[in-house]
Amino acid sequence: MRHRIGFAGDVMLGRLVDEAQRRRPATAVWGDVLDRLRGLDGLFVNLECCLSTRGRPWRRTRRAFHFRADPDWAVPALAGAGVDCCALANNHVLDYEEEALRDTLDTLDEGGIARAGAGRTREEAFEPAAVTVNDLDVAFVSFTDNTSEYAAAEGSPGTAYVEIDADDEGTRTAVRGALARAAERDPDLLVASLHWGPNMVEEPPESFRAFAHWLIDEGADLIHGHSAHVFQGVEAYRGRPILYDAGDFVDDYAVDGRLRNDRSFLFVASVTDSGDLRELRLHPTEIYDYSVHEAGPDAAGWSRTRMRELSAAFGTSFERDGDALVLPLGG
Template structure:
């Protein structure tokens, strides 16, 4: 039988501010419900976007007009490892919130917890460098990139994130890196922080970038940034929404309802996609109750949003929305 890996893919994971206060008061054990931990344990590996730095040092970076700064305590790294997280992308608009010192601490704390990082580093080559995760007999290449903010971009000797101005197109360095990586691994995942907050569907530059990344050799493109989940296709998860946070809830967009996507991945790409509806309370995340109001809201929205992208055939099974893929998909 061909090698396969079952990955659990989660969106924006913010362990700072109010979540950090909860960790200080109660530890990390209350962040994720036991039922969610059990669901994630069925995967070979969990991957997510870590939308904060992990450090007890640093000071807020000065960028005019920036309203939010997120820093998690060092024990957050071990909490993620205990959840089954094997790799994270740091390519986002919060990795450098507390300056280079805190970003470098983040890399050290995650490495000590056995978690691979992509999308940020002590300089530009390191921030753009891929990582390789071996699970389920597959060698999976990982890349992280963000289209904002340009101020956080790593430089030749400056810590920061892997920045790509995707509104102007997919840069040559990114397609070249994907193509070169594809020759050395069984599959390539590109983790992209793209587009604006609180939009219900992929914006034009995101829709343009996705097929370019696939054409370059990506097996699966995993997006985040909007804080609300978007539709999916076989090879593009346009936005996974939020995974854990302390954010104010929009009563219409419902950024407190999201998905964890389980992808069964083979060398030929995704073989099966399962979307688990989740509900976000203040600093805690749990699976939505099957057939409950939250679950039905997520199911209806994901089905409609995916249909708008050409994906039909999502079926309900075991509290999830499931799609098995064929070579024609």
């Protein structure tokens, strides 16, 4: 049996998305992608906001943007799309201070949605999530190099913050510890989710490529990258897919006419019962009306062409199946 596990980039449900959602059904944020999402066996996303109506905007250091969504609709929306787990290690989960972060943790827990990458303590922030997809056991760890002031400490809430440097002793210790705790559960699939690097960058630096390879050498099976707001290329390393950046999935951001941060993909990995990865399928998407949609012909064509160009640098070539790109994997 094969399991279809989806991965999406940034899901930002605050600001104008939050306002629009108050006037429409909870699942409207997923547009006409909803049926595709519900058809998956598992779904993992980066939640690029806090879920709360409380807290005050972070002012301890300069922050240009603050993202917060009302959990009364946001949790039903996540659950309605079948989201199994949220990465929380990012630069927005503390936008409304610790009160809203605690609400986010509690709200996801109460909604039965797993989470990793942030917590009430540093230990909790680095704790892996465990998700069962049909009879497939998935372990999920989440790290970020964004916004060091949001890092969790022994006695304060925050994110699983690391330097993206496999030679850094602190990084090796923290990441290996999280991977070891994940491996103790003997998962069929181990996913490392990384909110790394600056915005609007089309290619990962060599240091990110080295770090992704190191993570796979240390036991990760799939790298789920995000943060740039634009998708980057895909690499298969030792038969394991590296999504250097999954781009934006839902948001209210201004669109760059050249970089097209409103266009990306839903990435779907096909996994056997024993955890062997067989293929990665990329379904083009685009954002408008504060929701995600199946990409139209022009947008889909642009995204496929751009993904091929970006991935060629890693020796990656795709097959085509309808609107989707397909990367066969060795298993």
